Amino acid sequence: MTPGHAPKYRFEPLGDLHDRAAFSCGVEALDRYFQGDPIRQDVSRNTANAFVLTNDGVSVAGFYTLSPISILSVDLPASLAKKLPKRPIGATLLGRMGIEKTLQGQGLGELLLTDALYKTWQASTFVSSWAVVVDAKEGARDFYVKHEFTPFATQPNRLFLLMKKINLMFA
Amino acid sequence: MATATAPMPKAARKARERIDVRLRPEQKTEIERAAHIKGLTMTDFIIQNAVTSARQAIREYETWTLERPDAELFAAALMEPVVLGPRLTQAAKHYKKRFLPR
Numbered sequence: 001m002t003p004g005h006a007p008k009y010r011f012e013p014l015g016d017l018h019d020r021a022a023f024s025c026g027v028e029a030l031d032r033y034f035q036g037d038p039i040r041q042d043v044s045r046n047t048a049n050a051f052v053l054t055n056d057g058v059s060v061a062g063f064y065t066l067s068p069i070s071i072l073s074v075d076l077p078a079s080l081a082k083k084l085p086k087r088p089i090g091a092t093l094l095g096r097m098g099i100e101k102t103l104q105g106q107g108l109g110e111l112l113l114t115d116a117l118y119k120t121w122q123a124s125t126f127v128s129s130w131a132v133v134v135d136a137k138e139g140a141r142d143f144y145v146k147h148e149f150t151p152f153a154t155q156p157n158r159l160f161l162l163m164k165k166i167n168l169m170f171a
Numbered sequence: 172m173a174t175a176t177a178p179m180p181k182a183a184r185k186a187r188e189r190i191d192v193r194l195r196p197e198q199k200t201e202i203e204r205a206a207h208i209k210g211l212t213m214t215d216f217i218i219q220n221a222v223t224s225a226r227q228a229i230r231e232y233e234t235w236t237l238e239r240p241d242a243e244l245f246a247a248a249l250m251e252p253v254v255l256g257p258r259l260t261q262a263a264k265h266y267k268k269r270f271l272p273r
Binding site: 154158 | 233234238239240241242245246250253256258259262266269270271
């Protein structure tokens, strides 16, 4: 890497070449998830897709996971029942996100989030997704609020961003 | 420690895995008592409860149930016209320039 030149980052689906063991975002639970078996199991069982940000195809600057999720509304008043179906609707869960701790504070979080939104938006043109949702761990909630996510009323750590809004970013 | 059931005929024998779990003596006593109350072996009691709890955790992870205030908030957002704020507008602009040339 030449000083003064931003590294040429790219996004790749998590693969065997990525050095997961060397990655640390400073949050123990996230590191355990990414360095160890859980993420591999999620990917191999197809319960989540994982993407990494890398500048050399090996070292990991950041990662995130996406998985399908259903949102079920119970006890809707008649006035809203027309807008929101009684059956579960499809959404996309931004399950985990982490940035290498030596690279934090450079806006990589926004880059990861935007890539996640872009991929979700692309996918939503094939399979319906009404929103991207996230279950923010402590400290991460502000990040999502800043990026125009709306917290739910009874569970303020769970936030959503409507697909029709994401559509405005990329359409 | 509860042991596995008596040997089954070969055809019915299914693959089994084992896990070793360490727990505090008082936890074991409590589980033993509960299993006894339910008329189950400790092994069966532990497996049944762990599987039920695992399924619930998975269901809760895969489906978010919105109670009325949350459903109202979500439905209201869906009905409102959407406006993209400055932060996401900028983010999209930077992202496109960097990753989506042309």
